Structure formats: structure tokens, C-alpha cells
Amino acid sequence: MIGLGALVALGACATPTPPVDVTRFHLGQPIERGTIFVEPPPGGDPASLEFGTYAAAVSAQLRGIGYVPTGEIGGALYVAVVDVQRGVRPGAPGRSPVTVGVGGGTGGFGGGIGGGVSFGVGGGKGRDVIATELRVQLKRRSDGSVMWEGRARTEARESAPAAQPGLAAGRLAEALFRGFPGESGRTISVQ
Secondary structure (H helix, E strand, C coil): CCCHHHHHHHHHHCCCCCCEEEEEEECCCCCCCCEEEEECCCCCCCCCHHHHHHHHHHHHHHHHCCCEECCCCCCCCEEEEEEEEEEEECCCECCCCEEEEEEEEECCCCCCEEEEEEEEECCCCECCEEEEEEEEEEEECCCCCEEEEEEEEEEEECCCHHHCHHHHHHHHHHHHHCCCCCCECCEEEEC
């Protein structure tokens, strides 16, 4: 049996993960399954570590919904174009952990006037926020027609585990393909 102290410690270690906003588009017709080749958008580097991380996460999700990822485009029925955009924006300034107060007063024995001033010392620097967006298009290889496309977006403080590419790739891909093909044209928030 786990003691109360251990439960409190586990709760303190749990880092909340930010929601993922997901939007998907399709024609509302059944999408048959088959072999699929995963590639970057035109001009993208298929050998980059970032693409490899996101391509692996997308391939795992595609496999889970019935597609068979293949390493050869020639034998694939479909192509999944995987694009990732990451950006940084300044976060809200942090509060100072230390404040200094100055106060004073006059009078005594039940009467008087008082006042005080407090200001922060240190801190105040904003923490950057990493915004990551994963976009995937599923196309027929034979004619290039798009059957399905979607995008998943999340933001996390730079220091948070959710901002790290490995964790972000898995979360974004899982959210994007949850309930595939999903409702077309509607943005949902996935926890």
C-alpha cells in the first residue's frame, strides 16, 4: 500500500500538460487503408533529426489506425506529408520570489497613521513559450489528391517537458489521429 507521503510526492512530480488544439479536414467519405510513405514537405530535409522524430510519431499513429508505413514510395498507395513548425514567443514575466517592504507609522495608544511600500527584488524576467504545430496531409500517390489533412498545435514553457520535441511529437500525433478521421472543419481541444 502506498503511504500518504508517497502519494503527495507523486502528485508534486506530475507536470500538467497543456491542451492540444486539433483541426481536421476531409470529404466525409470512407478512407480506405493501405500502404503509406511518410515524407517532409517540398524543400524539407528527410534526414533531419526533427523530421525523423515527428515522422516516427506520425507513422506509429498511422499504423494504429490501419495503415502500413513503408520505406519505399514506389510501392505505397498513399503519401503522408509531415510538416512541423516550432516558434518561440516571450512568456509573461515571472513574479519575484523576494519582496522588500518599507513601512512606518506615527502615534500610539490606539491612534495613528501608517503606510508602506513593497517592491520585488530579482525575478521579473519572462519565460519563453514554445509553440509547436504539426501538419499532416494524406494524399493518393497516384494522382496527388488530398484525402485528409489535419493540424495539431500546442504551447508550453520552454523549460517544461511538454516543450521538448520527443514528447511534443508523440502528444501532437496522438491528438491529431485520435478518433480518425474526426469531424471535418471543427477545432477541438484534446487533453
